[in-house]
Amino acid sequence: MSEITNEIKNEIKKRRTFAIISHPDAGKTTLTEKFLLYGGAINQAGSVKGKATAKHAVSDWMEIEKERGISVTSSVLQFNYDGFCINILDTPGHQDFSEDTYRTLMAADSAVMVIDASKGVEAQTRKLFKVCTMRHIPIFTFINKMDREAMDTFELLDDIENELGIATCPVNWPIGSGKEFRGVYDRNTKKVELFSDTQKGTTQGEVRKIDINDPEIDSLITEDQKNQLEEEIELQDGAGAEFDQELVSKGELSPVFFGSALTNFGVETFLQHFLAMTSSPLPRKSDDGIIDPMKEEDFSAFVFKIQANMNKAHRDRIAFMRICSGKFEAGMDVFHIQGGKKVRLSQPQQMMASERHMVSEAYGGDIIGVFDPGIFSIGDTLTTSAKRYAYEGIPTFAPEHFARVRQVDTMKRKQFIKGINQIAQEGAIQIFQEYNTGMEEIIVGVVGVLQFDVLKYRLENEYNVEIRMDSLPYEYIRWIANEEVDMDKLSGTSDMKKIKDLKGRPLLLFVNEWSVRMTQERNDGLILEEFGRS
Numbered sequence: 001m002s003e004i005t006n007e008i009k010n011e012i013k014k015r016r017t018f019a020i021i022s023h024p025d026a027g028k029t030t031l032t033e034k035f036l037l038y039g040g041a042i043n044q045a046g047s048v049k050g051k052a053t054a055k056h057a058v059s060d061w062m063e064i065e066k067e068r069g070i071s072v073t074s075s076v077l078q079f080n081y082d083g084f085c086i087n088i089l090d091t092p093g094h095q096d097f098s099e100d101t102y103r104t105l106m107a108a109d110s111a112v113m114v115i116d117a118s119k120g121v122e123a124q125t126r127k128l129f130k131v132c133t134m135r136h137i138p139i140f141t142f143i144n145k146m147d148r149e150a151m152d153t154f155e156l157l158d159d160i161e162n163e164l165g166i167a168t169c170p171v172n173w174p175i176g177s178g179k180e181f182r183g184v185y186d187r188n189t190k191k192v193e194l195f196s197d198t199q200k201g202t203t204q205g206e207v208r209k210i211d212i213n214d215p216e217i218d219s220l221i222t223e224d225q226k227n228q229l230e231e232e233i234e235l236q237d238g239a240g241a242e243f244d245q246e247l248v249s250k251g252e253l254s255p256v257f258f259g260s261a262l263t264n265f266g267v268e269t270f271l272q273h274f275l276a277m278t279s280s281p282l283p284r285k286s287d288d289g290i291i292d293p294m295k296e297e298d299f300s301a302f303v304f305k306i307q308a309n310m311n312k313a314h315r316d317r318i319a320f321m322r323i324c325s326g327k328f329e330a331g332m333d334v335f336h337i338q339g340g341k342k343v344r345l346s347q348p349q350q351m352m353a354s355e356r357h358m359v360s361e362a363y364g365g366d367i368i369g370v371f372d373p374g375i376f377s378i379g380d381t382l383t384t385s386a387k388r389y390a391y392e393g394i395p396t397f398a399p400e401h402f403a404r405v406r407q408v409d410t411m412k413r414k415q416f417i418k419g420i421n422q423i424a425q426e427g428a429i430q431i432f433q434e435y436n437t438g439m440e441e442i443i444v445g446v447v448g449v450l451q452f453d454v455l456k457y458r459l460e461n462e463y464n465v466e467i468r469m470d471s472l473p474y475e476y477i478r479w480i481a482n483e484e485v486d487m488d489k490l491s492g493t494s495d496m497k498k499i500k501d502l503k504g505r506p507l508l509l510f511v512n513e514w515s516v517r518m519t520q521e522r523n524d525g526l527i528l529e530e531f532g533r534s
């Protein structure tokens, strides 16, 4: 292996790639806009999703996606700040998200969780969070909307700890909330960053910091607020977890920040700490050992998302890949491991909100989308290395809705099978069969019910096949991790269903969690998993 060039090393060292997650309306878009504003990527923060008009454009885009039956876009935004090159992976904030949302997290090196200070942890955050913990990536918490009435600070921290099972370490502490919000106290520097409501809109505003022991503080916060702050800090110092970088890096301790994205308050402070507490792209596992971006000169990447039919006339697809090592140059030839041949990566692009633009070069840590003539699958590896290694696959995430699907016209069986297989290959749906029968009955599993509509629409429009869907009562799916299990002898609850995936691997479907537990208890040694390993 030849030496990695300094150019590549320096570029990768600058990279930070994180996913931003939140429950809809917690302020993810607003916070992202403000990050871009500090990075100077756009002049007006509103360009991501501005007021009325721009917002309208975004929802139109989603309508189109829905109509065409493609999954809701997650975009990748890139900006520079203080010598760093930062990639934000936006996860679709829909109530009805798809498996793509999970997969996006597989491409990130850390996650930023935005929480509405008046609401605490909400359902969607919980689900996404599981994936972050599975990957042991650092998780940062930004508690937003402090300019509105907020929940008690301890309650918010407890909520995160209890609901998500992760220890928290507040880096700063809020002084009041809503109309009484005065700013945040930095527990390390002992300075108060003063809130001023004049920072509204698109300007960055002046940040004023004052030492907590400076006499002027008494004219800025009330005596009650000061007393309360002192009490709370004392309590937190005594009972809360101490900051520990190692635990943060392993995803076991979440640094917490308070702010108000709308008024630009606390955003830059957050960004600065975030950059100091995260690392550049880390080594990743492959079937030929660990690939370290600081040592590996060759380009390598894996596909984590496939976006279908952006242009229906051409049936094109875009494969989004996370670059893990080396340098990408437009039009370069790479080896597609799973396909077993060389391919040219053409029309490379990055997504800027809902706009796409071409890229000529990119480095480890970056995300690019390339034209896919229908050859890539989720999890595929591409590399220029002669070693031909494959990155660890992306797990299959448990669908929560199931339906039996069949074509209305029996003569169209072939198109039906082709269509449903192609759509499954893109990762929008998962398909299964009855355990003991052939391909006759097809069971489709999806993470969000919207995907059922997508499937129906796409089969009708792209493959000219009308289908019938009968929903099934199952909500829980489990993969069987131990191969030696005899499926015929396995005894479960009466409502349990035995199925297999396309690779013939056995799975179980359950109506409720109780049945999962019962089956587990009745079969000694049975290992049931919520993620399907590839």
Ligand code: G4P
Pocket (backbone or CB within 6 Å): 022, 023, 024, 025, 026, 027, 028, 029, 030, 031, 050, 051, 093, 144, 145, 146, 147, 148, 259, 260, 261, 262, 263
């Ligand atoms: P999302 O991407 O997580 O779904 O949330 P988004 O940023 O779109 O924010 C949801 C709403 O919350 C928006 O209001 C936004 O202006 C508001 N918001 C975001 N951050 C803050 C904050 O720090 N303080 C306050 N008070 N509000 C905040 P909207 O009325 O739905 O939209 P808009 O008309 O203001 O754009």
